Amino acid sequence: xxxxxxxxSEITTALCLLSILLVPLAVAGLxxxxxxxxxxxxxxxAMLASMCVIAVAAIVYAAIGFSWExxxxxxxxxVSIGGKPWDWIAAQPFFLRGIELNAxxxxxxxxxxxxxxxIAAMVPLSAAADRxxxxxxxxxxxxxxGWTYPLFAHWVWGGGWLAQLGKIYGLGNGxxxxxxxxxxxxxxxxxxxxxxxxVGPRExxxxxxGMPVGIPGHNLTNVIFGCLLAxxxxxxxxxxxxxLFGGAGPSALVLVEINTTLCAAASALVAVVVTxxxxxxxxxxxxxxxxxxxxxxxxxxxxxxxxxxxxLVGLVTGLLVALSVEWxxxxxxxxxxxxxxxxxxxxxxxxxxxxxxxxxxxxxxVAPGQWVAQLVGIATLVGFVLPMTYGLNWxxxxxxxxxxxxxxxxxxxxxxxLGAGAYPEFMVxxxxxxxx
Amino acid sequence: xxxxxxxxxxxxxxxxxxxxxxLAAATPRALFLIAGFAVEVVGxxxxxxxxxxxxxxxx
Numbered sequence: 001x002x003x004x005x006x007x008x009s010e011i012t013t014a015l016c017l018l019s020i021l022l023v024p025l026a027v028a029g030l031x032x033x034x035x036x037x038x039x040x041x042x043x044x045x046a047m048l049a050s051m052c053v054i055a056v057a058a059i060v061y062a063a064i065g066f067s068w069e070x071x072x073x074x075x076x077x078x079v080s081i082g083g084k085p086w087d088w089i090a091a092q093p094f095f096l097r098g099i100e101l102n103a104x105x106x107x108x109x110x111x112x113x114x115x116x117x118x119i120a121a122m123v124p125l126s127a128a129a130d131r132x133x134x135x136x137x138x139x140x141x142x143x144x145x146g147w148t149y150p151l152f153a154h155w156v157w158g159g160g161w162l163a164q165l166g167k168i169y170g171l172g173n174g175x176x177x178x179x180x181x182x183x184x185x186x187x188x189x190x191x192x193x194x195x196x197x198x199v200g201p202r203e204x205x206x207x208x209x210g211m212p213v214g215i216p217g218h219n220l221t222n223v224i225f226g227c228l229l230a231x232x233x234x235x236x237x238x239x240x241x242x243x244l245f246g247g248a249g250p251s252a253l254v255l256v257e258i259n260t261t262l263c264a265a266a267s268a269l270v271a272v273v274v275t276x277x278x279x280x281x282x283x284x285x286x287x288x289x290x291x292x293x294x295x296x297x298x299x300x301x302x303x304x305x306x307x308x309x310x311x312l313v314g315l316v317t318g319l320l321v322a323l324s325v326e327w328x329x330x331x332x333x334x335x336x337x338x339x340x341x342x343x344x345x346x347x348x349x350x351x352x353x354x355x356x357x358x359x360x361x362x363x364x365x366v367a368p369g370q371w372v373a374q375l376v377g378i379a380t381l382v383g384f385v386l387p388m389t390y391g392l393n394w395x396x397x398x399x400x401x402x403x404x405x406x407x408x409x410x411x412x413x414x415x416x417x418l419g420a421g422a423y424p425e426f427m428v429x430x431x432x433x434x435x436x
Numbered sequence: 437x438x439x440x441x442x443x444x445x446x447x448x449x450x451x452x453x454x455x456x457x458x459l460a461a462a463t464p465r466a467l468f469l470i471a472g473f474a475v476e477v478v479g480x481x482x483x484x485x486x487x488x489x490x491x492x493x494x495x
Binding site: 379 | 442445446448449450452456457462465466469470472473476479480483484487488
């Protein structure tokens with residue numbers, strides 16, 4: 001990726017700030033999505049947990065996360081391997097000390113990533129909904145925002161070794177990810193997978209023969225409205241990322257908005273068609289996952305794709321998301337109520353690979369070997385980030401048990417952890433446990 | 437099996453890094469890199485299988 005500019009024009013700064021201000025809509029959209037796809041007896045818990053995740057992520061990232069992540073051109077720890085410099089972690093002071101918070105590119109990047117790290121932390125929340133305790137959610141979020149996210153984001157956005165693959169090893173322009181398909185979504189999705197492995201499936205999710213039982217989301221209106229809010233947020237996220245980390249100017253923003261929308265639209269429509277073919281009628285929750293998956297996949301290189309390529313990326317994303325939701329639930333016993341592993345990890349990894357193939361055919365100039373750089377980044381996510389995040393969460397689970405006890409799960413997270421339900425005028429039924 | 441799976445994930449990643457550092461020609465480097473990626477896929481399969489086996493033991 002090109003190194004971030006030390007200075008950007010006033011118009012770029014204004015547009016960047018405007019784009020960043022849209023990003024909280026993506027966080028709100030994901031919160032609604034989590035709420036709607038979970039059980040009614042955990043609805044208030046899901047929303048409070050979302051708010052706590054945002055709060056913890058913002059504070060921890062500002063306090064220590066940015067120190068590890070840094071920004072291109074600023075102080076970092078570099079080791080020499082085979083005579084080549086490997087920039088592996090930033091060396092910035094804690095609590096943003098010494099950072100010029102004056103609309104400089106570094107300060108804009110900090111604001112963007114305080115929101116971005118909240119998006120990343122919302123993903124595991126979605127995957128482990130209905131059985132993950134609030135205290136454990138906050139602790140896991142602190143680890144994600146304080147270590148996992150900043151470390152990988154430094155490698156991609158902070159001038160780290162993945163960003164320099166082009167300069168040092170001649171692999172394209174280095175690992176390409178302008179909107180956070182890897183740093184935000186793949187990291188969040190893989191952390192979600194790790195947490196789901198640790199907490200296990202919800203009670204009643206699998207029969208004694210191992211067949212999954214459908215536990216439908218309690219409010220699909222919230223889910224679809226969340227998708228629409230997320231769309232607005234993603235337009236801002238991809239635009240700001242393209243300007244801050246992709247070197248795009250204001251003139252590229254039109255392409256960013258078009259590609260983001262086309263990718264999400266194609267992905268959602270394919271998910272609708274695939275579920276119509278597989279189940280006889282469209283499945284709203286998987287189609288919503290398709291929409292989110294399309295937005296995620298678009299984030300990899302949205303300013304460098306031609307619109308036709310964005311549609312193609314979206315078509316494949318929709319197919320991958322719709323099929324992987326089913327495979328994960330049916331064959332791999334991953335109980336992910338929000339479909340977060342599919343729509344963030346699977347779609348993110350595919351988007352990154354597709355960027356390596358299609359970015360060179362688009363508007364940005366990409367040197368040969370870009371797909372190899374993308375493969376190195378994907379291999380790092382699967383081969384390093386997944387074991388690391390699993391290990392960290394496994395240790396944390398020993399200190400603060402993640403899973404609510406059996407009675408609490410049956411009672412619902414709202415009553416058990418908060419003492420009051422989200423819908424007190426409704427009776428709580430045991431219908432979640434009836435095989436459909 | 438789970439630990440072996442995670443170790444294979446890490447081993448695959450080290451193979452990818454080794455390919456970058458030790459091989460300069462594009463084709464051997466890409467092939468070595470794909471081999472490292474394949475090791476990661478085997479590791480991922482083992483981790484998934486270990487969790488399936490864990491579920492069966494618990495039930």
